[in-house]
Amino acid sequence: MNIGVLGGGQLARMMAQAGSSLGLSFMFLCPDSHACAAPYGEHLCAPYEDKRAQEHLVKWADVVTYEFENIPLSLVESLQRQIPLHPASSILSVVRDRLPEKLLFHTLGIPTVNFAPVDSLEKLINAMEDIGFPAVLKNRTQGYDGKGQALLRKEIDLSAAWEEVGKAPCIVESMVEFRRELSIIAARNQNGDMVFYPVSENHHRDGILRLSISREDDPMQVRAKAKIISIMDNLDYVGVMALELFQVGDQLLANEVAPRVHNSGHWTIEAAETSQFENHLRAICGLPLGETSSAQTSAMVNLIGRLPVEAEIRNIPGASLHFYDKSVKTGRKVGHVTLTSDCSPEEFDLRLAALLQLAGEAELAGRKFFNSTPLTQCP
Ligand SMILES: Nc1ncnc2c1ncn2[C@@H]1O[C@H](COP(=O)(O)OP(=O)(O)OP(=O)(O)O)[C@@H](O)[C@H]1O
Ligand SMILES: [Mg+2]
Numbered sequence: 523m524n525i526g527v528l529g530g531g532q533l534a535r536m537m538a539q540a541g542s543s544l545g546l547s548f549m550f551l552c553p554d555s556h557a558c559a560a561p562y563g564e565h566l567c568a569p570y571e572d573k574r575a576q577e578h579l580v581k582w583a584d585v586v587t588y589e590f591e592n593i594p595l596s597l598v599e600s601l602q603r604q605i606p607l608h609p610a611s612s613i614l615s616v617v618r619d620r621l622p623e624k625l626l627f628h629t630l631g632i633p634t635v636n637f638a639p640v641d642s643l644e645k646l647i648n649a650m651e652d653i654g655f656p657a658v659l660k661n662r663t664q665g666y667d668g669k670g671q672a673l674l675r676k677e678i679d680l681s682a683a684w685e686e687v688g689k690a691p692c693i694v695e696s697m698v699e700f701r702r703e704l705s706i707i708a709a710r711n712q713n714g715d716m717v718f719y720p721v722s723e724n725h726h727r728d729g730i731l732r733l734s735i736s737r738e739d740d741p742m743q744v745r746a747k748a749k750i751i752s753i754m755d756n757l758d759y760v761g762v763m764a765l766e767l768f769q770v771g772d773q774l775l776a777n778e779v780a781p782r783v784h785n786s787g788h789w790t791i792e793a794a795e796t797s798q799f800e801n802h803l804r805a806i807c808g809l810p811l812g813e814t815s816s817a818q819t820s821a822m823v824n825l826i827g828r829l830p831v832e833a834e835i836r837n838i839p840g841a842s843l844h845f846y847d848k849s850v851k852t853g854r855k856v857g858h859v860t861l862t863s864d865c866s867p868e869e870f871d872l873r874l875a876a877l878l879q880l881a882g883e884a885e886l887a888g889r890k891f892f893n894s895t896p897l898t899q900c901p
Pocket of ligand 1: 697730777
Protein backbone atom coordinates (compact mmCIF):
# COMPACT_ATOMS: atom_id res chain seq x y z
CA MET A 523 0.00 0.00 0.00
CA ASN A 524 1.09 3.57 -0.65
CA ILE A 525 0.93 6.04 2.23
CA GLY A 526 0.91 9.80 1.62
CA VAL A 527 2.07 11.88 4.57
CA LEU A 528 1.59 15.62 5.01
CA GLY A 529 4.82 16.73 6.68
CA GLY A 530 8.28 15.24 6.51
CA GLY A 531 9.80 15.65 9.99
CA GLN A 532 10.87 13.06 12.53
CA LEU A 533 7.34 11.77 13.16
CA ALA A 534 6.89 11.05 9.44
CA ARG A 535 10.37 9.51 9.39
CA MET A 536 9.63 7.12 12.27
CA MET A 537 6.26 6.27 10.71
CA ALA A 538 8.02 5.26 7.50
CA GLN A 539 10.67 3.29 9.41
CA ALA A 540 7.85 1.34 11.09
CA GLY A 541 6.01 0.93 7.78
CA SER A 542 8.82 -0.90 6.05
CA SER A 543 8.12 -4.12 7.97
CA LEU A 544 4.48 -3.88 6.81
CA GLY A 545 5.65 -3.52 3.20
CA LEU A 546 4.29 0.03 2.92
CA SER A 547 5.72 2.77 0.68
CA PHE A 548 5.74 6.47 1.55
CA MET A 549 5.48 9.86 -0.12
CA PHE A 550 5.91 13.04 1.92
CA LEU A 551 4.48 16.42 0.96
CA CYS A 552 6.67 18.87 2.85
CA PRO A 553 7.94 22.34 1.92
CA ASP A 554 11.20 21.86 3.85
CA SER A 555 14.05 20.92 1.48
CA HIS A 556 15.83 19.25 4.42
CA ALA A 557 12.84 17.09 5.43
CA CYS A 558 14.39 14.35 7.56
CA ALA A 559 11.81 11.75 6.43
CA ALA A 560 12.96 12.13 2.79
CA PRO A 561 15.39 9.14 2.75
CA TYR A 562 12.46 6.83 3.59
CA GLY A 563 10.26 7.57 0.59
CA GLU A 564 9.62 10.10 -2.17
CA HIS A 565 9.77 13.71 -1.07
CA LEU A 566 7.44 16.19 -2.79
CA CYS A 567 9.25 19.36 -1.84
CA ALA A 568 6.54 21.96 -2.44
CA PRO A 569 4.30 24.34 -0.54
CA TYR A 570 1.21 22.60 0.87
CA GLU A 571 -0.91 24.76 -1.46
CA ASP A 572 0.88 23.47 -4.61
CA LYS A 573 -1.87 21.93 -6.79
CA ARG A 574 0.48 19.79 -8.92
CA ALA A 575 2.09 18.28 -5.84
CA GLN A 576 -1.34 17.56 -4.37
CA GLU A 577 -2.47 15.89 -7.61
CA HIS A 578 0.66 13.75 -7.66
CA LEU A 579 0.09 12.67 -4.06
CA VAL A 580 -3.57 11.81 -4.66
CA LYS A 581 -2.72 9.77 -7.78
CA TRP A 582 0.01 7.79 -6.03
CA ALA A 583 -1.32 7.24 -2.51
CA ASP A 584 -3.95 4.77 -1.28
CA VAL A 585 -4.44 6.67 1.98
CA VAL A 586 -3.19 9.99 3.36
CA THR A 587 -2.32 10.97 6.92
CA TYR A 588 -0.43 13.82 8.62
CA GLU A 589 2.32 14.18 11.17
CA PHE A 590 1.26 17.45 12.76
CA GLU A 591 -1.89 19.50 13.19
CA ASN A 592 -0.66 22.87 11.94
CA ILE A 593 -1.23 22.10 8.28
CA PRO A 594 -3.81 24.06 6.30
CA LEU A 595 -7.26 22.66 7.13
CA SER A 596 -8.40 23.48 3.58
CA LEU A 597 -5.73 21.11 2.21
CA VAL A 598 -6.90 18.26 4.42
CA GLU A 599 -10.54 18.93 3.45
CA SER A 600 -9.70 19.02 -0.24
CA LEU A 601 -7.62 15.82 -0.16
CA GLN A 602 -10.30 14.02 1.82
CA ARG A 603 -12.79 14.63 -0.98
CA GLN A 604 -10.48 12.71 -3.34
CA ILE A 605 -8.84 9.96 -1.26
CA PRO A 606 -9.19 8.17 2.11
CA LEU A 607 -7.58 10.35 4.77
CA HIS A 608 -7.20 9.80 8.55
CA PRO A 609 -7.78 11.31 11.04
CA ALA A 610 -10.72 13.01 9.27
CA SER A 611 -10.69 16.76 8.56
CA SER A 612 -13.74 17.24 10.84
CA ILE A 613 -11.62 15.89 13.72
CA LEU A 614 -8.64 18.08 12.82
CA SER A 615 -10.86 21.15 12.75
CA VAL A 616 -11.85 20.50 16.37
CA VAL A 617 -8.54 19.52 17.92
CA ARG A 618 -6.27 22.00 16.13
CA ASP A 619 -8.16 24.89 17.75
CA ARG A 620 -7.92 25.10 21.54
CA LEU A 621 -11.45 26.49 21.94
CA PRO A 622 -13.57 23.74 20.26
CA GLU A 623 -11.12 21.23 21.74
CA LYS A 624 -11.80 22.45 25.30
CA LEU A 625 -15.55 22.59 24.57
CA LEU A 626 -15.42 18.96 23.40
CA PHE A 627 -13.83 17.95 26.73
CA HIS A 628 -16.64 19.72 28.56
CA THR A 629 -19.36 18.12 26.44
CA LEU A 630 -17.90 14.74 27.38
CA GLY A 631 -17.72 15.63 31.07
CA ILE A 632 -13.91 15.65 31.07
CA PRO A 633 -12.61 18.37 33.41
CA THR A 634 -10.04 20.97 32.29
CA VAL A 635 -8.36 23.97 33.90
CA ASN A 636 -10.53 27.12 34.04
CA PHE A 637 -10.36 28.92 30.74
CA ALA A 638 -11.95 31.72 28.73
CA PRO A 639 -11.82 32.60 25.02
CA VAL A 640 -10.45 36.11 24.35
CA ASP A 641 -10.07 38.03 21.10
CA SER A 642 -9.06 41.50 22.33
CA LEU A 643 -6.94 43.01 25.08
CA GLU A 644 -10.10 44.35 26.68
CA LYS A 645 -11.65 40.87 26.83
CA LEU A 646 -8.41 39.50 28.25
CA ILE A 647 -8.43 42.09 31.04
CA ASN A 648 -12.06 41.24 31.85
CA ALA A 649 -11.48 37.49 31.72
CA MET A 650 -8.67 37.75 34.26
CA GLU A 651 -11.21 38.67 36.94
CA ASP A 652 -12.51 35.09 36.74
CA ILE A 653 -9.35 33.24 35.79
CA GLY A 654 -6.96 34.91 38.26
CA PHE A 655 -3.16 35.00 38.27
CA PRO A 656 -0.96 33.16 37.41
CA ALA A 657 -2.40 32.22 34.04
CA VAL A 658 -1.27 31.40 30.54
CA LEU A 659 -2.44 33.03 27.32
CA LYS A 660 -2.41 30.64 24.37
CA ASN A 661 -2.95 31.29 20.69
CA ARG A 662 -5.90 29.05 19.72
CA THR A 663 -4.07 27.54 16.73
CA GLN A 664 -0.51 27.06 15.47
CA GLY A 665 1.05 26.27 18.87
CA TYR A 666 3.65 23.57 19.51
CA ASP A 667 6.47 23.12 22.04
CA GLY A 668 5.01 25.98 24.10
CA LYS A 669 5.15 28.42 21.17
CA GLY A 670 2.37 31.02 20.82
CA GLN A 671 2.00 31.19 24.60
CA ALA A 672 2.67 33.88 27.20
CA LEU A 673 2.78 33.57 30.96
CA LEU A 674 0.62 36.04 32.89
CA ARG A 675 1.97 36.70 36.38
CA LYS A 676 0.30 40.01 37.12
CA GLU A 677 -1.85 42.78 35.65
CA ILE A 678 1.11 44.55 34.10
CA ASP A 679 1.93 41.52 31.87
CA LEU A 680 -1.37 41.60 29.99
CA SER A 681 -0.65 44.13 27.26
CA ALA A 682 2.81 42.70 26.42
CA ALA A 683 1.38 39.16 26.44
CA TRP A 684 -1.40 40.15 24.04
CA GLU A 685 1.27 41.53 21.65
CA GLU A 686 3.42 38.43 22.12
CA VAL A 687 0.73 35.98 21.01
CA GLY A 688 0.14 38.11 17.91
CA LYS A 689 -3.17 39.74 18.97
CA ALA A 690 -4.86 36.62 17.59
CA PRO A 691 -7.88 34.70 18.92
CA CYS A 692 -6.67 33.05 22.13
CA ILE A 693 -7.77 31.23 25.21
CA VAL A 694 -6.55 32.27 28.63
CA GLU A 695 -6.31 29.51 31.20
CA SER A 696 -5.33 29.29 34.84
CA MET A 697 -1.88 27.98 35.54
CA VAL A 698 -2.41 24.78 37.46
CA GLU A 699 0.00 23.33 40.03
CA PHE A 700 -0.09 19.75 38.85
CA ARG A 701 1.38 16.78 40.70
CA ARG A 702 2.34 15.12 37.45
CA GLU A 703 1.90 15.65 33.75
CA LEU A 704 0.74 12.54 31.88
CA SER A 705 -0.28 11.44 28.42
CA ILE A 706 -2.10 8.40 27.13
CA ILE A 707 -1.77 7.16 23.59
CA ALA A 708 -4.31 4.91 21.91
CA ALA A 709 -5.09 3.62 18.43
CA ARG A 710 -8.56 3.08 16.97
CA ASN A 711 -9.52 1.56 13.62
CA GLN A 712 -12.58 1.87 11.41
CA ASN A 713 -14.35 -1.01 13.21
CA GLY A 714 -14.03 0.88 16.48
CA ASP A 715 -11.42 -1.56 17.84
CA MET A 716 -9.00 0.18 20.20
CA VAL A 717 -5.65 -0.51 21.82
CA PHE A 718 -4.01 1.54 24.57
CA TYR A 719 -0.46 2.12 25.71
CA PRO A 720 0.54 2.50 29.34
CA VAL A 721 0.43 6.20 30.32
CA SER A 722 3.62 8.25 30.07
CA GLU A 723 4.71 10.63 32.80
CA ASN A 724 6.09 13.70 31.05
CA HIS A 725 8.59 16.32 32.18
CA HIS A 726 8.79 19.63 30.30
CA ARG A 727 11.21 22.55 30.54
CA ASP A 728 10.48 25.86 28.78
CA GLY A 729 7.31 24.31 27.33
CA ILE A 730 9.26 21.52 25.56
CA LEU A 731 9.06 17.83 26.46
CA ARG A 732 12.40 16.63 27.88
CA LEU A 733 11.66 13.25 29.47
CA SER A 734 8.86 10.66 29.28
CA ILE A 735 8.67 7.75 31.65
CA SER A 736 6.50 4.69 31.36
CA ARG A 737 6.02 2.74 34.57
CA GLU A 738 4.44 -0.63 34.99
CA ASP A 739 0.94 -0.19 36.49
CA ASP A 740 0.71 3.58 36.68
CA PRO A 741 -2.13 4.33 39.14
CA MET A 742 -3.75 6.75 36.66
CA GLN A 743 -4.00 4.25 33.77
CA VAL A 744 -7.66 3.34 34.25
CA ARG A 745 -8.86 6.95 34.49
CA ALA A 746 -6.76 8.13 31.56
CA LYS A 747 -8.01 5.24 29.44
CA ALA A 748 -11.67 6.03 30.16
CA LYS A 749 -11.12 9.61 28.97
CA ILE A 750 -9.43 8.75 25.70
CA ILE A 751 -12.09 6.11 24.93
CA SER A 752 -14.83 8.69 25.30
CA ILE A 753 -13.01 11.19 23.05
CA MET A 754 -12.13 8.69 20.33
CA ASP A 755 -15.58 7.12 20.25
CA ASN A 756 -17.24 10.53 20.14
CA LEU A 757 -15.10 11.59 17.17
CA ASP A 758 -15.32 8.16 15.46
CA TYR A 759 -11.56 8.50 15.34
CA VAL A 760 -9.25 6.46 13.09
CA GLY A 761 -5.49 6.45 13.78
CA VAL A 762 -3.31 7.10 16.81
CA MET A 763 -4.28 9.84 19.26
CA ALA A 764 -2.45 11.26 22.28
CA LEU A 765 -4.32 12.88 25.16
CA GLU A 766 -2.23 15.18 27.37
CA LEU A 767 -3.35 15.39 30.99
CA PHE A 768 -2.52 17.25 34.21
CA GLN A 769 -2.81 15.20 37.41
CA VAL A 770 -4.04 17.47 40.20
CA GLY A 771 -4.39 15.46 43.40
CA ASP A 772 -6.06 12.30 42.10
CA GLN A 773 -8.01 14.12 39.41
CA LEU A 774 -7.05 14.19 35.75
CA LEU A 775 -7.61 17.41 33.79
CA ALA A 776 -7.42 17.27 30.00
CA ASN A 777 -4.87 19.67 28.52
CA GLU A 778 -5.01 18.91 24.81
CA VAL A 779 -5.31 16.19 22.19
CA ALA A 780 -2.78 15.47 19.44
CA PRO A 781 -4.43 13.82 16.40
CA ARG A 782 -1.25 11.94 15.55
CA VAL A 783 1.69 9.98 16.87
CA HIS A 784 3.25 11.80 19.82
CA ASN A 785 6.67 12.55 21.25
CA SER A 786 5.73 11.00 24.61
CA GLY A 787 5.15 7.65 22.84
CA HIS A 788 8.58 7.24 21.25
CA TRP A 789 9.49 4.68 23.91
CA THR A 790 6.96 2.30 22.30
CA ILE A 791 9.47 1.64 19.47
CA GLU A 792 11.67 -0.40 21.78
CA ALA A 793 9.46 -1.22 24.75
CA ALA A 794 6.01 -2.08 23.38
CA GLU A 795 5.13 -5.10 21.30
CA THR A 796 3.85 -2.82 18.52
CA SER A 797 5.02 0.80 18.33
CA GLN A 798 2.67 3.78 18.14
CA PHE A 799 3.95 4.36 14.59
CA GLU A 800 3.07 0.85 13.42
CA ASN A 801 -0.34 0.99 15.09
CA HIS A 802 -1.11 4.33 13.44
CA LEU A 803 -0.36 2.77 10.06
CA ARG A 804 -2.35 -0.35 10.91
CA ALA A 805 -5.34 1.79 11.89
CA ILE A 806 -5.35 3.98 8.76
CA CYS A 807 -4.75 1.00 6.44
CA GLY A 808 -7.60 -1.03 7.96
CA LEU A 809 -5.24 -3.71 9.33
CA PRO A 810 -5.75 -5.44 12.69
CA LEU A 811 -4.20 -3.39 15.51
CA GLY A 812 -1.07 -4.74 17.20
CA GLU A 813 -0.54 -5.68 20.86
CA THR A 814 0.61 -2.74 22.99
CA SER A 815 1.80 -4.52 26.11
CA SER A 816 5.23 -3.57 27.38
CA ALA A 817 7.16 -5.87 29.64
CA GLN A 818 9.72 -3.34 30.79
CA THR A 819 10.12 -0.04 32.53
CA SER A 820 11.26 2.54 30.01
CA ALA A 821 12.20 6.18 29.66
CA MET A 822 12.72 8.46 26.68
CA VAL A 823 14.98 11.51 26.73
CA ASN A 824 14.77 14.11 23.97
CA LEU A 825 17.96 15.47 22.46
CA ILE A 826 17.24 19.18 22.05
CA GLY A 827 19.62 21.69 20.50
CA ARG A 828 22.65 19.43 20.96
CA LEU A 829 23.94 16.02 19.93
CA PRO A 830 25.82 14.16 22.64
CA VAL A 831 28.79 11.97 21.73
CA GLU A 832 27.33 8.71 20.41
CA ALA A 833 29.91 6.54 22.15
CA GLU A 834 28.98 7.98 25.53
CA ILE A 835 25.33 7.09 25.00
CA ARG A 836 26.25 3.61 23.83
CA ASN A 837 28.11 3.10 27.10
CA ILE A 838 24.81 3.25 28.96
CA PRO A 839 23.32 -0.27 29.01
CA GLY A 840 19.80 -0.44 27.55
CA ALA A 841 20.07 2.89 25.67
CA SER A 842 18.78 3.04 22.07
CA LEU A 843 19.81 6.06 20.08
CA HIS A 844 17.67 7.79 17.42
CA PHE A 845 19.22 10.68 15.50
CA TYR A 846 16.88 12.46 13.11
CA ASP A 847 19.54 13.74 10.67
CA LYS A 848 18.54 17.32 11.37
CA SER A 849 20.97 20.21 11.72
CA VAL A 850 21.47 21.30 15.33
CA LYS A 851 19.71 24.52 16.32
CA THR A 852 18.75 25.93 19.72
CA GLY A 853 15.47 24.42 20.90
CA ARG A 854 15.23 21.98 17.96
CA LYS A 855 14.53 18.30 18.61
CA VAL A 856 17.38 16.50 16.85
CA GLY A 857 17.00 13.02 18.29
CA HIS A 858 15.95 10.97 21.28
CA VAL A 859 17.24 8.08 23.36
CA THR A 860 15.09 5.33 24.82
CA LEU A 861 16.24 3.49 27.90
CA THR A 862 14.76 0.06 28.55
CA SER A 863 15.82 -2.48 31.08
CA ASP A 864 14.55 -4.92 33.65
CA CYS A 865 17.36 -3.95 36.05
CA SER A 866 16.64 -2.77 39.62
CA PRO A 867 14.94 0.64 40.14
CA GLU A 868 18.19 1.96 41.72
CA GLU A 869 20.22 0.94 38.70
CA PHE A 870 17.61 2.31 36.27
CA ASP A 871 17.72 5.70 38.02
CA LEU A 872 21.53 5.74 37.75
CA ARG A 873 21.44 4.97 34.02
CA LEU A 874 18.72 7.53 33.42
CA ALA A 875 20.68 10.20 35.37
CA ALA A 876 23.74 9.52 33.19
CA LEU A 877 21.62 9.86 30.07
CA LEU A 878 19.97 13.07 31.26
CA GLN A 879 23.41 14.57 32.01
CA LEU A 880 24.55 13.78 28.46
CA ALA A 881 21.37 15.38 27.10
CA GLY A 882 22.08 18.56 29.11
CA GLU A 883 19.18 18.03 31.55
CA ALA A 884 21.17 18.51 34.75
CA GLU A 885 18.14 19.39 36.89
CA LEU A 886 16.21 16.23 35.96
CA ALA A 887 19.41 14.18 36.35
CA GLY A 888 19.37 14.99 40.08
CA ARG A 889 15.99 13.27 40.61
CA LYS A 890 14.97 9.71 41.37
CA PHE A 891 12.07 8.47 39.27
CA PHE A 892 11.89 4.76 39.95
CA ASN A 893 13.54 4.21 43.32
CA SER A 894 11.16 6.53 45.16
CA THR A 895 7.95 6.40 47.20
CA PRO A 896 5.32 4.40 45.29
CA LEU A 897 2.55 6.46 43.69
CA THR A 898 -0.82 6.15 45.38
CA GLN A 899 -3.19 3.70 43.72
CA CYS A 900 -6.43 5.10 42.35
CA PRO A 901 -9.42 3.09 41.16
N1 LIG B 1 -2.65 25.71 32.30
C1 LIG B 1 -1.41 25.22 32.51
N2 LIG B 1 -0.97 25.04 33.77
C2 LIG B 1 0.27 24.55 34.01
N3 LIG B 1 1.15 24.22 33.03
C3 LIG B 1 0.77 24.38 31.76
C4 LIG B 1 -0.53 24.89 31.43
N4 LIG B 1 -0.63 24.94 30.09
C5 LIG B 1 0.54 24.49 29.61
N5 LIG B 1 1.39 24.16 30.59
C6 LIG B 1 2.77 23.61 30.42
O1 LIG B 1 3.27 23.98 29.15
C7 LIG B 1 3.41 22.81 28.30
C8 LIG B 1 3.02 23.14 26.87
O2 LIG B 1 1.67 23.55 26.82
P1 LIG B 1 0.63 22.97 25.75
O3 LIG B 1 0.65 21.50 25.80
O4 LIG B 1 -0.67 23.63 25.96
O5 LIG B 1 1.25 23.58 24.44
P2 LIG B 1 1.78 23.06 23.07
O6 LIG B 1 2.65 24.12 22.56
O7 LIG B 1 0.62 22.66 22.26
O8 LIG B 1 2.63 21.82 23.45
P3 LIG B 1 2.99 20.53 22.61
O9 LIG B 1 2.44 20.65 21.25
O10 LIG B 1 4.47 20.47 22.69
O11 LIG B 1 2.32 19.46 23.42
C9 LIG B 1 2.52 21.77 28.95
O12 LIG B 1 2.90 20.47 28.60
C10 LIG B 1 2.71 22.10 30.42
O13 LIG B 1 3.95 21.61 30.90
MG1 LIG C 1 0.98 19.99 24.71
